[in-house]
Amino acid sequence: MLGILGEIPMSADFTLAELCAVACAEIWRDDGEILASPMGLIPALGAKLARATFAPDLLLTDGVARFVNGRGEVESWIPYRAIFDLVWSGRRHVMMGASQIDRFGNQNISCIGDFHHPKVQLIGVRGAPGNTIHHPTSYWVPNHSAKIFVPKVDVVCGIGYDRARSLGASGRWVDIRRVVSNKCVFDFETPDRSMRLRSLHRGVTTEEVAALTGFPLTLPAAVPITRVPTAEELRLIRDVLDPKGVARSELK
Amino acid sequence: MDKRCTEADVVTALSDSMTLGIGGWGSRRKPMSLVRAIARSSLRDLTIVSYGGPDVGLLCALGKVKKLVYGFVSLDSIPLEPHFRAARQGGAVEVMELDEGMLQWGLYAASLRLPFLPTRAGLGSDVLTYNPDLRLVKSPYADGEDLVAMPALHLDVALIHMNRADLQGNGQFLGPDLYFDDLFCMAAKKRFMSCEKIIDSAEFATLGSLHTLRIHRAMIDGVIEAPGGAAFTECPPDYGRDEALQREYAQAAGDAEKCSAFLAKYL
Numbered sequence: 426m427l428g429i430l431g432e433i434p435m436s437a438d439f440t441l442a443e444l445c446a447v448a449c450a451e452i453w454r455d456d457g458e459i460l461a462s463p464m465g466l467i468p469a470l471g472a473k474l475a476r477a478t479f480a481p482d483l484l485l486t487d488g489v490a491r492f493v494n495g496r497g498e499v500e501s502w503i504p505y506r507a508i509f510d511l512v513w514s515g516r517r518h519v520m521m522g523a524s525q526i527d528r529f530g531n532q533n534i535s536c537i538g539d540f541h542h543p544k545v546q547l548i549g550v551r552g553a554p555g556n557t558i559h560h561p562t563s564y565w566v567p568n569h570s571a572k573i574f575v576p577k578v579d580v581v582c583g584i585g586y587d588r589a590r591s592l593g594a595s596g597r598w599v600d601i602r603r604v605v606s607n608k609c610v611f612d613f614e615t616p617d618r619s620m621r622l623r624s625l626h627r628g629v630t631t632e633e634v635a636a637l638t639g640f641p642l643t644l645p646a647a648v649p650i651t652r653v654p655t656a657e658e659l660r661l662i663r664d665v666l667d668p669k670g671v672a673r674s675e676l677k
Numbered sequence: 678m679d680k681r682c683t684e685a686d687v688v689t690a691l692s693d694s695m696t697l698g699i700g701g702w703g704s705r706r707k708p709m710s711l712v713r714a715i716a717r718s719s720l721r722d723l724t725i726v727s728y729g730g731p732d733v734g735l736l737c738a739l740g741k742v743k744k745l746v747y748g749f750v751s752l753d754s755i756p757l758e759p760h761f762r763a764a765r766q767g768g769a770v771e772v773m774e775l776d777e778g779m780l781q782w783g784l785y786a787a788s789l790r791l792p793f794l795p796t797r798a799g800l801g802s803d804v805l806t807y808n809p810d811l812r813l814v815k816s817p818y819a820d821g822e823d824l825v826a827m828p829a830l831h832l833d834v835a836l837i838h839m840n841r842a843d844l845q846g847n848g849q850f851l852g853p854d855l856y857f858d859d860l861f862c863m864a865a866k867k868r869f870m871s872c873e874k875i876i877d878s879a880e881f882a883t884l885g886s887l888h889t890l891r892i893h894r895a896m897i898d899g900v901i902e903a904p905g906g907a908a909f910t911e912c913p914p915d916y917g918r919d920e921a922l923q924r925e926y927a928q929a930a931g932d933a934e935k936c937s938a939f940l941a942k943y944l
Binding site for chain 1: 702747774776781802803820857
C-alpha cells in the first residue's frame with residue numbers, strides 16, 4: 426500500500442503526496458457548480474477527490490474539450506472557444522503552478538531574468554493574467570524553495586493583491602485563495618492580503634519553511650497542522666482515483 | 678470554384694515581412710506541411726501569430742521569424758519548446774506576449790473589422806508593461822471602469838489544417854476542438870487550408886454532425902490536400918501525436934549537428 430513509485434511515507438498511515446492531494450482538494454470546498462481547473466497531477470487528483478467527497482457539484486474536464494462526470498462519462502463540451510467565456514464569467518477556480526511567486530501572490534510562468542533578454546524562457550504568460558483578474562485562483566508548488574517564493578517576481582503573469590488594489594473596480598474579482606506546497610499551506614487572510622502561513626504539513630517546522638521562503642513569513646498566533654487524510658479519502662485515492670499511483674508520483 | 682493548390686503555391690503567395698496566423702493549438706492539428714514549406718523557402722522577417730507549438734519553433738529554428746505574437750509556446754507532452762526558448766534567450770526575435778484570451782480577442786476584433794475589443798484580461802500584469810503600445814479605454818457608462826483595449830490583430834495570411842475539406846473550401850474538423858481556426862481565417866486577407874483528404878461535399882454529413890462544419894468556403898482561398906499534413910502534431914481522429922518524432926525533434930534542438938540532420942529528414 427505504501428511506497429508506490431517511491432513516494433515518501435509520512436507516517437504509517439499516509440504519504441506526503443496523499444496529504445498534498447487532500448490539501449489541494451480543500452481549495453475547492455464550498456465552490457459549488459463551477460469549473461475546477463487543476464494544473465499538475467496532485468492538484469488534478471485533489472480536484473477529483475473534492476468532487477468525490479465534499480464538493481459534488483464541481484465540473485471537471487478531461488484536459489481536452491470534454492466535461493467528464495464522476496462516473497467517467499462525457500457530460501458536456503468545453504472547447505477552447507468557450508473557455509475564455511467561462512473564465513471571464515467567473516465560474517472557475519484554477520490551481521496553477523508558479524516558477525516564482527511573491528508575498529502578495531504575484532506569479533511568474535513567463536521567463537526568468539529580464540523580459541527583453543531572458544535568462545530562461547518558460548512557457549509564456551498563458552492565461553494567468555485573465556484567470557487571476559476574473560475568478561478564484563490558487564497555486565501549487567511541489568518543490569518549496571526560496572528560488573520560487575521570492576521577494577519580487579521577474580514577470581507578473583498572475584496578478585497579486587497589491588497589483589489588484591491599484592486597479593480599483595477592475596480588480597474587484599481578484600481572489601487568490603491558497604498556495605499549497607510540499608511543506609505547508611498559505612492563505613491571504615491578512616489585513617493587507619499578504620501571504621500568511623495557514624498550516625504546516627505534519628513533521629514540518631516553521632523554521633524549515635522560513636528557510637525555504639525568500640520573504641518574511643506572516644504567522645498566525647498558533648500554526649495548525651494541515652488536515653490529514655481521512656480513511657475514506659485514502660480509500661478513494663488508492664482504490665478509485667489513482668489506483669496505479671501515477672498522480673502521486675508527482676511527489677517522489 | 679475549385680480552390681485546390683499546393684504547398685508551393687502557398688509559398689509563392691507569401692512575401693517577406695508578412696504577418697502569418699497559424700491555426701491549431703500547441704502540438705495539436707498544426708498545418709505542418711505548410712509550415713515546413715515555408716521553413717524550406719527563402720522567406721524571411723515574418724511575424725507569426727499563434728497558439729504556439731512546433732510551428733513557432735521550426736520557423737524560429739530556420740531564422741524565418743522577426744516577431745512572435747503568442748500567449749504560450751509548448752509541445753504539450755513536452756512543456757517547453759526548445760527552439761522558441763533558444764530564439765528568446767538568444768534575443769533573435771521581437772515578441773508580443775499576451776494573455777491567451779487577449780490573443781483570441783485580438784483575432785476576433787480583426788474578424789469583425791473593429792479597432793479593438795475591451796477586456797479586463799491583462800490589467801495589472803506585466804503584459805501591459807512589456808507591450809507599451811497597448812492602451813486602456815474607459816467604459817462610457819456609469820461604471821466608468823478602465824479596461825484593456827485589445828487591438829485587432831490583422832493577418833496577411835492564415836494557415837489552418839482540417840480533417841476533411843471539399844474543393845470549394847468548406848472544411849470539417851472531426852476532433853474534439855476547433856481551437857481558433859475560424860478566427861484566424863476571419864482575421865486574414867488570404868486564407869489557406871490544408872486537409873487530410875479532399876472529399877465530395879455530400880460526404881460531410883456521413884462523417885460528422887452539422888456542428889463539425891465550422892469553416893465555410895467564404896473563409897478560404899486555397900485548399901491543399903496533405904495526408905499526414907499535421908504530423909508530428911496530433912490530428913484526431915485521423916492520428917494522434919507522433920511522440921517519438923516529437924521527442925527526436927526536441928532532443929535534436931540542443932545540438933547543431935543533430936538538428937540539421939533532423940531538419941534534413943523532417944523538412
